[in-house]
Amino acid sequence: MTPEENKLIVAAQNGDRSAFEELVYKYDKNVLGIAYSFINNNEDAKDIYQEVFLRVFKAIKKFEFRSEFSTWLYRITTNVCLTYRSQKKKYAYTSLDEETDEEDSNPRSLSDTLTDNQTPDNNAVSSEIGAKIENGLDKLSPQQRLVFTMKHYNGYKIKEISTMLNCSEGTIKNYLFMATQRMREHLKDFVDKD
Numbered sequence: 001m002t003p004e005e006n007k008l009i010v011a012a013q014n015g016d017r018s019a020f021e022e023l024v025y026k027y028d029k030n031v032l033g034i035a036y037s038f039i040n041n042n043e044d045a046k047d048i049y050q051e052v053f054l055r056v057f058k059a060i061k062k063f064e065f066r067s068e069f070s071t072w073l074y075r076i077t078t079n080v081c082l083t084y085r086s087q088k089k090k091y092a093y094t095s096l097d098e099e100t101d102e103e104d105s106n107p108r109s110l111s112d113t114l115t116d117n118q119t120p121d122n123n124a125v126s127s128e129i130g131a132k133i134e135n136g137l138d139k140l141s142p143q144q145r146l147v148f149t150m151k152h153y154n155g156y157k158i159k160e161i162s163t164m165l166n167c168s169e170g171t172i173k174n175y176l177f178m179a180t181q182r183m184r185e186h187l188k189d190f191v192d193k194d
Contacts, residue, residue, distance in 0.1 A: 034150065
């Protein structure tokens with residue numbers, strides 16, 4: 001944290017609403033991005049965004065500077081996403097152009113393995129593959145889905161996700177591996193069998 005951010009946090013803890021608004025402004029796009037990538041619905045993402053900052057406003061006095069403010073905020077965001085999804089049962093689509101296995105010596109994106117010669121964009125537009133992806137994501141556990149979307153939609157590294165979710169890097173890698181395997185299995189009709 002920068003000294004300026006520390007001052008904003010302390011001021012917000014002491015009831016300064018303009019300081020809190022500056023913190024919101026600093027992180028609002030990231031929070032909204034995480035929410036949208038997990039839910040894939042603008043209105044629901046806005047609901048999550050509002051809930052996150054409401055919780056942060058209520059809890060900011062308890063922030064003890066033991067971690068980065070952003071880590072604390074993103075942990076709240078991921079918890080709200082998981083809770084919201086379990087209540088609303090909304091589902092998102094995933095990009096076919098994201099690499100699927102960070103640990104693999106030859107990582108490939110799902111779009112690299114499509115069996116026909118169409119571009120990934122043309123295939124994604126297809127209602128059949130869109131429904132298949134939605135259905136595949138639906139079969140992931142909430143934790144797998146969250147890790148998958150944070151990695152592939154938001155571009156967070158495993159270490160960052162580990163910190164945000166307060167899990168070991170091994171657990172995050174396991175969630176990501178399992179999510180990738182399940183998506184590949186679910187999309188096997190569209191994936192080249194090498």
